[in-house]
Amino acid sequence: MDLNEARDIINRADEQIVAALKERMRAVTEVARYKQAHNLPVLDEKREEKVLERVAAMAGDDMSDMARELYKHIMALSRDYQTKMLGRDGKIRLLVLNGPNLNMLGIREPNIYGKKTYADLTAYIRAEAEKLGADVEIFQSNHEGALVEKIQSALHHFDGIVINPAAYTHTSVAILDALKAVALPAVEVHLSDVSAREAFRQVSYAGMACEKTYAGHGFEGYKLAMEYLCRREEKHD
Numbered sequence: 001m002d003l004n005e006a007r008d009i010i011n012r013a014d015e016q017i018v019a020a021l022k023e024r025m026r027a028v029t030e031v032a033r034y035k036q037a038h039n040l041p042v043l044d045e046k047r048e049e050k051v052l053e054r055v056a057a058m059a060g061d062d063m064s065d066m067a068r069e070l071y072k073h074i075m076a077l078s079r080d081y082q083t084k085m086l087g088r089d090g091k092i093r094l095l096v097l098n099g100p101n102l103n104m105l106g107i108r109e110p111n112i113y114g115k116k117t118y119a120d121l122t123a124y125i126r127a128e129a130e131k132l133g134a135d136v137e138i139f140q141s142n143h144e145g146a147l148v149e150k151i152q153s154a155l156h157h158f159d160g161i162v163i164n165p166a167a168y169t170h171t172s173v174a175i176l177d178a179l180k181a182v183a184l185p186a187v188e189v190h191l192s193d194v195s196a197r198e199a200f201r202q203v204s205y206a207g208m209a210c211e212k213t214y215a216g217h218g219f220e221g222y223k224l225a226m227e228y229l230c231r232r233e234e235k236h237d
């Protein structure tokens, strides 16, 4: 067998291993849900010992120790994963951020931003998040630093960020840097179609740290952004 053939075999084996690992983690999620529903602890030592015995036997004498060691790691990772899923009630946690003047919605410029108020927007976001089974926190500020601090504090507390930085979209390197620093999956939203407006609205600093942008869909952009983050999380589960 030449080097390339051997590498092909390794690549195929890796594909199978990763697919099997994903399937195992999905099943682990089901176990986590069951444990949560029945108030059971995450760690089940007897079950883990049985799994180790089983894989060692499957691997055979020459590889039983390797299989045991590998599965100790896999089960430790599974436990962390289950704890994470139980900790957040299995729900994705989304932070929705709105920048300056969005609290004025419905009061001025209804031709661009519509007649609905900021309270209507937050009610819409909460209702859509509920339909998606997501936990959502909504934060609006007219201050750049407050938005930066909120982004920083999202690390370890949220799974994704939806952000309409409003006017800071086009000026704020600080918000861009904060989004990059936390490196959470982020989606940019604009009520209006910024691409069809003034030239200064064509630049988006925050957008450079976002996986997607929804602009010109009105309130629905927030729903599309949350849907995207939920779908993304399912794929990464």
Ligand code: CA2
Residues within 6 Å of the ligand: 100, 101, 102, 104, 105, 106, 107, 108, 109, 113, 164, 165, 166, 167, 168, 169, 189, 190, 191, 192, 193, 194, 201
């Ligand atoms: O289209 C969007 O969502 C924007 O982010 C809204 C920002 C604007 O600076 C961006 O270029 C695009 C403005 C939000 C201010 O909204 C107002 C609402 C009512 C009255 C005045 C402003």
